[in-house]
Amino acid sequence: MIREDLIDDLKIKWTNIQAYLCKNGCDACLLTMDVNLYYVTGQIFNGYFYLPTEGKPLFFVKRPNGLDGENVYYVRKPEQIPDFLADLGLEMPKTLLLEGDELTYNEYVRLSGLFPSAKAGNATAMMRELRRIKTPWEIEQFRISGRLHTKTYAEIPECYRPGMIDLEFQYEIERRMRKNGSLGIFRSFGTNMDIFMGSILAGENAEAPSPFDFALGGAGVDPSCPIGANGTQLKEGTAIMVDMAGNYTAYITDMTRVFSVGRLSELTYKAHQVSIDIQHEIEAKALPGLPAAEVFTMAETIASKEGLSPYFMGTKQQAKFVGHGIGLQINELPVFTPRSKDILQEGMVFALEPKFVIPGVGAVGVENSYLVTATGVEKLTLAEENIINL
Amino acid sequence: MIREDLIDDLKIKWTNIQAYLCKNGCDACLLTMDVNLYYVTGQIFNGYFYLPTEGKPLFFVKRPNGLDGENVYYVRKPEQIPDFLADLGLEMPKTLLLEGDELTYNEYVRLSGLFPSAKAGNATAMMRELRRIKTPWEIEQFRISGRLHTKTYAEIPECYRPGMIDLEFQYEIERRMRKNGSLGIFRSFGTNMDIFMGSILAGENAEAPSPFDFALGGAGVDPSCPIGANGTQLKEGTAIMVDMAGNYTAYITDMTRVFSVGRLSELTYKAHQVSIDIQHEIEAKALPGLPAAEVFTMAETIASKEGLSPYFMGTKQQAKFVGHGIGLQINELPVFTPRSKDILQEGMVFALEPKFVIPGVGAVGVENSYLVTATGVEKLTLAEENIINL
Numbered sequence: 001m002i003r004e005d006l007i008d009d010l011k012i013k014w015t016n017i018q019a020y021l022c023k024n025g026c027d028a029c030l031l032t033m034d035v036n037l038y039y040v041t042g043q044i045f046n047g048y049f050y051l052p053t054e055g056k057p058l059f060f061v062k063r064p065n066g067l068d069g070e071n072v073y074y075v076r077k078p079e080q081i082p083d084f085l086a087d088l089g090l091e092m093p094k095t096l097l098l099e100g101d102e103l104t105y106n107e108y109v110r111l112s113g114l115f116p117s118a119k120a121g122n123a124t125a126m127m128r129e130l131r132r133i134k135t136p137w138e139i140e141q142f143r144i145s146g147r148l149h150t151k152t153y154a155e156i157p158e159c160y161r162p163g164m165i166d167l168e169f170q171y172e173i174e175r176r177m178r179k180n181g182s183l184g185i186f187r188s189f190g191t192n193m194d195i196f197m198g199s200i201l202a203g204e205n206a207e208a209p210s211p212f213d214f215a216l217g218g219a220g221v222d223p224s225c226p227i228g229a230n231g232t233q234l235k236e237g238t239a240i241m242v243d244m245a246g247n248y249t250a251y252i253t254d255m256t257r258v259f260s261v262g263r264l265s266e267l268t269y270k271a272h273q274v275s276i277d278i279q280h281e282i283e284a285k286a287l288p289g290l291p292a293a294e295v296f297t298m299a300e301t302i303a304s305k306e307g308l309s310p311y312f313m314g315t316k317q318q319a320k321f322v323g324h325g326i327g328l329q330i331n332e333l334p335v336f337t338p339r340s341k342d343i344l345q346e347g348m349v350f351a352l353e354p355k356f357v358i359p360g361v362g363a364v365g366v367e368n369s370y371l372v373t374a375t376g377v378e379k380l381t382l383a384e385e386n387i388i389n390l
Numbered sequence: 391m392i393r394e395d396l397i398d399d400l401k402i403k404w405t406n407i408q409a410y411l412c413k414n415g416c417d418a419c420l421l422t423m424d425v426n427l428y429y430v431t432g433q434i435f436n437g438y439f440y441l442p443t444e445g446k447p448l449f450f451v452k453r454p455n456g457l458d459g460e461n462v463y464y465v466r467k468p469e470q471i472p473d474f475l476a477d478l479g480l481e482m483p484k485t486l487l488l489e490g491d492e493l494t495y496n497e498y499v500r501l502s503g504l505f506p507s508a509k510a511g512n513a514t515a516m517m518r519e520l521r522r523i524k525t526p527w528e529i530e531q532f533r534i535s536g537r538l539h540t541k542t543y544a545e546i547p548e549c550y551r552p553g554m555i556d557l558e559f560q561y562e563i564e565r566r567m568r569k570n571g572s573l574g575i576f577r578s579f580g581t582n583m584d585i586f587m588g589s590i591l592a593g594e595n596a597e598a599p600s601p602f603d604f605a606l607g608g609a610g611v612d613p614s615c616p617i618g619a620n621g622t623q624l625k626e627g628t629a630i631m632v633d634m635a636g637n638y639t640a641y642i643t644d645m646t647r648v649f650s651v652g653r654l655s656e657l658t659y660k661a662h663q664v665s666i667d668i669q670h671e672i673e674a675k676a677l678p679g680l681p682a683a684e685v686f687t688m689a690e691t692i693a694s695k696e697g698l699s700p701y702f703m704g705t706k707q708q709a710k711f712v713g714h715g716i717g718l719q720i721n722e723l724p725v726f727t728p729r730s731k732d733i734l735q736e737g738m739v740f741a742l743e744p745k746f747v748i749p750g751v752g753a754v755g756v757e758n759s760y761l762v763t764a765t766g767v768e769k770l771t772l773a774e775e776n777i778i779n780l
Contacts, residue, residue, distance in 0.1 A: 033582065046603075064707060100495045104491050105499075106491050124496075174564070175564070179558075183614065208454075210453070222573050225640075317455040
């Protein structure tokens with residue numbers, strides 16, 4: 001069952017979990033959410049991953065059939081887990097971490113009932129904290145995603161035909177993504193974050209506020225998914241913001257570029273350049289130790305000094321936010337908001353997206369993904385940054 | 391805020407919820423999951439829908455900005471809800487239904503803390519029960535999805551080029567789906583049900599067991615999403631099962647058809663015909679009052695009589711399951727399993743998918759979506775059912 005090709009990577013993760021458990025006075029964690037299982041085993045199964053502070057992890061599998069190996073136990077239901085622990089001569093946990101921000105209420109209650117005398121803590125908080133710092137293997141996955149993301153973006157002009165609406169442009173880009181290896185699936189943290197492969201915003205639609213926690217909105221094509229493209233005609237004078245996922249491995253890069261149909265207003269080009277300037281400023285100053293809240297302040301200050309505050313991160317609804325961690329989900333830690341308590345650390349990977357919405361034209365600005373190194377940041381998304389006229 | 395175009399439909403739903411609350415001795419429900427909000431308001435917002443047993447619903451909105459109308463209240467946090475109820479002179483609920491199988495544990499605890507003296511019940515169970523019986527407007531949405539789903543399937547042969555792998559075939563089909571209006575997003579109930587737009591299974595990959603609760607498996611292209619196409623070459627003698635979503639409205643139809651490259655084995659054609667025979671048998675007998683478990687038994691009995699049990703619903707991992715309700719999510723109630731307690735009722739919409747996996751060839755069988763009428767069932771997915779040679 002263990003992915004031998006990933007064993008060194010997995011051991012780093014298990015060791016980090018055990019260190020966290022010890023530091024926080026916990027005896028074990030029990031994980032069952034897809035992304036967390038993938039993180040700790042390199043695969044997804046229907047079942048549970050149990051790791052005590054000392055010793056090896058145990059894998060309790062319901063499905064698929066056929067997994068085997070050391071410490072793999074097939075179960076019909078989680079209530080069998082304590083019996084297996086007892087048979088193995090392992091102590092029952094007195095403090096157990098469960099995925100409190102991910103498990104449904106009823107599932108959480110069921111799992112905490114396995115060890116009725118154990119105190120429960122939040123495994124989601126632990127996993128989100130640990131997942132911030134990427135391992136060497138994870139960084140390599142980002143590099144692969146970043147390269148293919150960049151390749152796809154270079155092909156975007158080929159996707160355009162005069163007279164298109166935003167949706168037509170989008171599904172031609174989606175096809176290029178898939179052709180270049182996009183896994184399709186797009187994961188985000190939180191229950192109400194419906195999105196499909198990314199978003200394209202053109203013209204007035206860029207001003208439409210969304211219910212979701214993404215940087216910008218868009219009305220969407222149907223009230224059942226109110227985000228992104230809405231059928232806007234790509235006519236002369238329109239800016240088209242492309243923010244499609246870099247999901248070419250399980251580790252998602254995030255990149256935004258802007259295209260135009262014909263010439264845009266001077267304000268539009270200025271705002272786009274200011275977004276690039278913000279990126280350069282932050283690239284120059286970002287390194288381990290920099291508070292994420294300062295990154296937000298740097299971006300907001302430049303936008304304000306340039307007189308662009310009314311357009312910064314939206315108009316009718318402005319996000320107090322310029323970036324976010326990325327990984328197995330598009331919205332990991334750290335988060336770049338005014339009140340963020342996160343501090344940049346080596347091995348974090350994040351997306352920075354200072355954007356402006358220009359009424360009647362569309363959204364502009366670039367978004368890049370960065371790896372935090374010992375001495376600064378390294379950009380992972382290398383497509384042309386100027387507005388490209390289609 | 392209220393969608394006036396849907397007001398008659400929404401009133402049916404609110405009345406049904408109130409009847410359920412009364413019948414079960416509950417005072418109110420508080421809903422916040424996307425699909426449930428869409429169901430009761432015809433739109434998605436970040437916030438809460440509160441409905442007491444008597445009177446009108448209240449809408450507590452965090453985002454997007456700009457919604458207004460009767461009974462719409464903007465809130466920063468759910469803790470403001472009790473104050474609004476008090477200001478309106480409404481009684482605090484003594485029994486409150488919350489989405490216990492959908493909300494995360496921590497969110498559920500937070501919301502139940504709004505009314506500390508109230509007893510909490512399960513709004514997920516209520517919503518899944520009520521959502522089984524579709525309203526006239528919902529049925530019309532299924533008809534639209536069914537028509538566009540059928541149109542897309544008729545174009546599938548145009549997506550094929552000799553020498554393709556399954557993934558190449560799939561992304562050409564995905565493009566047709568989007569061109570014909572697929573919303574892209576694919577919703578399922580349950581936390582660990584990752585899938586992207588549907589699945590294509592060809593050759594030996596049809597035997598690969600999956601961790602997910604879908605009818606068949608497939609290894610998938612990456613361990614982070616172990617379902618469906620895996621890069622199988624579409625060579626002579628391969629059956630290709632196409633089970634791509636009918637998500638052309640918020641209400642998803644489900645349909646499976648099979649294509650071949652060249653001639654398949656006689657066993658393969660026989661199994662496919664038996665699947666069609668099973669569908670005909672069930673179409674002839676299905677009507678309100680028929681237990682869902684009997685539908686499973688009918689299918690299994692025919693498969694067994696034809697000597698096809700070893701291939702029925704998989705080989706290495708066989709699903710004890712032949713169909714499921716459909717709606718805003720792909721896996722609604724009723725469920726067609728041996729132990730299902732569901733009974734067919736007028737207005738239910740379900741997908742029936744008796745399938746066979748033939749080792750070395752692929753998966754065969756058809757899947758159709760049906761509406762239960764007063765006197766029988768009406769098929770909503772009308773694409774050609776025989777195996778089509780590409």
